[in-house]
Amino acid sequence: MTNNEMNLLRKKIALRYFLPLCLILALGCAEDEKPNCPIDKTNGDPKSVLGTWQLVTINYLDMETGKETIKDFSCDNLVFTFLENGDFVVKGSSPDMPFFGDFTYEFKYGEKLADFGNSTLRLSHTIHPCLVEKDKILLNSRFVDGEIILFYRVSETFD
Numbered sequence: 026m027t028n029n030e031m032n033l034l035r036k037k038i039a040l041r042y043f044l045p046l047c048l049i050l051a052l053g054c055a056e057d058e059k060p061n062c063p064i065d066k067t068n069g070d071p072k073s074v075l076g077t078w079q080l081v082t083i084n085y086l087d088m089e090t091g092k093e094t095i096k097d098f099s100c101d102n103l104v105f106t107f108l109e110n111g112d113f114v115v116k117g118s119s120p121d122m123p124f125f126g127d128f129t130y131e132f133k134y135g136e137k138l139a140d141f142g143n144s145t146l147r148l149s150h151t152i153h154p155c156l157v158e159k160d161k162i163l164l165n166s167r168f169v170d171g172e173i174i175l176f177y178r179v180s181e182t183f184d
Contacts (some may be wrong), residue, residue, distance in 0.1 A: 045093040047165065048106060052147055054064070060097055060104060061100050062099040063099075064079055064081065064099055064177045066177045066179065067178055067180060067181065069160070069178050069181040070159070070181070071157055071158050071159045073134075074134050074146060075107050075108070076181040077098070077106045077107075077180040078102070078103070078107070078162060078177065079107075079177050080104070081097070081176060082097050082099070082175045083173070084167075084172055084174075085172050096121055098119055102117045103116070103117040103118070103119055104113070109123045113130075113148070114129050115133045119175030131147075132146060132149075133146075134146055134147075144157060146162070153174070154164050154166070159178070160177060161176060161177050162176045162178075165177075
């Protein structure tokens with residue numbers, strides 16, 4: 026094996042293990058963040074997204090600087106209600122997310138397509154690998170230079 030082939034092999038191995046390690050570290054940071062305002066979480070079916078979820082944090086990574094930014098939305102009361110008909114309604118507003126308002130969009134909850142999570146959640150036209158648990162959802166688009174979004178389940182009903 027030549028030096029070039031050996032270096033290429035080392036790079037492939039490093040990428041294979043480095044990217045998942047970065048993802049795990051980023052997820053650990055996202056989950057360890059405590060929201061600025063308390064949110065009354067509730068437990069529900071970990072195989073369903075139906076019900077009402079409050080946006081807690083969005084974790085961004087600046088690709089130029091490598092700096093991670095975590096925006097806390099726990100005090101803004103931005104809620105997403107996922108309905109049985111395949112629509113979700115966004116209610117609330119935030120100065121950091123002025124495009125939110127009382128709007129209805131389509132969603133589809135589906136099978137796992139990526140190495141992260143246990144399923145996927147398509148919000149309008151964007152598909153996010155996600156991890157749905159009884160009291161929270163983590164949407165992870167970090168692998169495509171996206172963000173990690175944390176929601177807490179606040180109701181299993183459609184308030």
